[in-house]
Amino acid sequence: MYIKEIELTNFRNYKEQKVSFSRGVNIFIGKNAQGKTNLLEGIYLNAFGKSFKSVRDKELIRFGEDYCRISSAAEDEENELTTEILIQSDGRKGIKKDGIKVIKSSELLDRIYIIIFSPEDLRIVKDEPEKRRRFINRELCQIRAGYLSDLNDYNKILKQRNTYLKEKSIDYDLMDIWDRQLAASGTRIIRKRKQFIDRIDEISRRIHSGITEGQENLELQYESNIPASDNSEEIFYDYLAAAREDDIRTGTTSKGPHRDDIKISADGIDLRRFGSQGQQRTAALSLKLSEIKIIEEEKGEKPILLLDDVLSELDNDRQTMLIRSLGENQLFITTTEINENVARRLPTGKYFKIVNGEVTSEI
Ligand SMILES: Nc1ncnc2c1ncn2[C@@H]1O[C@H](COP(=O)(O)OP(=O)(O)OP(=O)(O)O)[C@@H](O)[C@H]1O
Numbered sequence: 001m002y003i004k005e006i007e008l009t010n011f012r013n014y015k016e017q018k019v020s021f022s023r024g025v026n027i028f029i030g031k032n033a034q035g036k037t038n039l040l041e042g043i044y045l046n047a048f049g050k051s052f053k054s055v056r057d058k059e060l061i062r063f064g065e066d067y068c069r070i071s072s073a074a075e076d077e078e079n080e081l082t083t084e085i086l087i088q089s090d091g092r093k094g095i096k097k098d099g100i101k102v103i104k105s106s107e108l109l110d111r112i113y114i115i116i117f118s119p120e121d122l123r124i125v126k127d128e129p130e131k132r133r134r135f136i137n138r139e140l141c142q143i144r145a146g147y148l149s150d151l152n153d154y155n156k157i158l159k160q161r162n163t164y165l166k167e168k169s170i171d172y173d174l175m176d177i178w179d180r181q182l183a184a185s186g187t188r189i190i191r192k193r194k195q196f197i198d199r200i201d202e203i204s205r206r207i208h209s210g211i212t213e214g215q216e217n218l219e220l221q222y223e224s225n226i227p228a229s230d231n232s233e234e235i236f237y238d239y240l241a242a243a244r245e246d247d248i249r250t251g252t253t254s255k256g257p258h259r260d261d262i263k264i265s266a267d268g269i270d271l272r273r274f275g276s277q278g279q280q281r282t283a284a285l286s287l288k289l290s291e292i293k294i295i296e297e298e299k300g301e302k303p304i305l306l307l308d309d310v311l312s313e314l315d316n317d318r319q320t321m322l323i324r325s326l327g328e329n330q331l332f333i334t335t336t337e338i339n340e341n342v343a344r345r346l347p348t349g350k351y352f353k354i355v356n357g358e359v360t361s362e363i
């Protein structure tokens with residue numbers, strides 16, 4: 001599906017704005033604080049019923065107004081879909097799909113997949129392990145049934161165990177029960193993550209070789225502090241049991257997938273520690289593009305991509321490569337400026353200018 005048009009009323013710094021999009025590339029050019037991110041937020045909101053920022057609904061209403069409305073029309077070869085979201089300052093919120101009220105915002109999504117790509121995603125290689133775990137978790141929750149509940153189970157028991165480790169006297173039989181449960185859900189998490197990283201490894205190798213013109217060999221490896229083995233649930237338990245005394249001393253659980261990481265290397269060199277900034281960003285780009293490919297394969301739909309301010313962080317060749325490789329997806333790109341060389345090499349699309357909450361079509 002692609003988004004045909006959107007209408008914003010009293011949304012953020014927009015008063016009344018209707019925009020018709022290209023089914024290919026849409027580029028929004030504007031200075032800082034003009035409404036670029038707000039527009040992407042509006043698009044996202046129409047698919048998910050909520051913002052990608054953690055804000056209260058009320059904050060989406062233009063200052064001084066008492067409601068906001070965001071409506072959109074989307075279509076593919078066979079179907080048309082309209083959505084409407086109305087938010088009032090007293091907290092009431094109404095969501096409609098094809099004119100009919102929907103109760104859960106998850107019903108909106110149906111066949112629209114939206115991936116947002118921001119400068120933060122480009123830092124995933126150099127950031128701390130927690131960011132890489134979050135990347136895996138977010139992806140697996142979307143594509144693997146059961147992963148979210150494994151994760152919830154694991155986190156719940158982990159929290160209980162960590163609290164209990166700080167108690168004065170420890171009941172080892174009780175610890176034993178938790179350790180068995182942690183080992184069960186933890187093993188499932190590690191297994192699914194390993195599978196996923198192997199798949200990303202395969203896809204990103206190809207993509208990365210394309211971006212670097214065959215110069216670099218990217219390699220991804222899931223790094224667990226529990227060694228892999230056929231009966232790893234048993235091994236996981238043994239590790240937990242062996243670490244108990246240490247864990248009691250430190251008051252925290254030292255073994256398990258909550259401490260795992262992904263090792264990302266190029267030609268055998270660990271990029272997190274030794275990669276140049278450019279290498280780290282290019283590897284991050286390859287990961288993000290692989291994420292898109294996986295959604296396409298698993299869901300059979302080309303996701304719509306929102307690229308907020310990503311271009312300015314890449315050099316001209318990378319910019320062109322990125323946009324070209326996504327040529328068949330509908331793209332929404334915001335940027336403060338676009339290089340003419342890049343612009344000339346772009347697939348056809350639409351240019352927009354955003355000034356103080358007003359969008360004008362350039363071509
Ligand atoms: N509820 C609101 N009502 C009115 N204006 C708002 C509201 N929320 C945010 N704004 C304003 O919208 C303006 C544009 O914000 P936005 O994040 O879209 O800018 P941007 O064009 O993406 O800028 P940058 O290039 O710096 O990322 C901001 O100056 C902000 O103060």
Ligand SMILES: [Mg+2]
Pocket residue numbers: 036037038308309
């Ligand atoms: Mg912005």
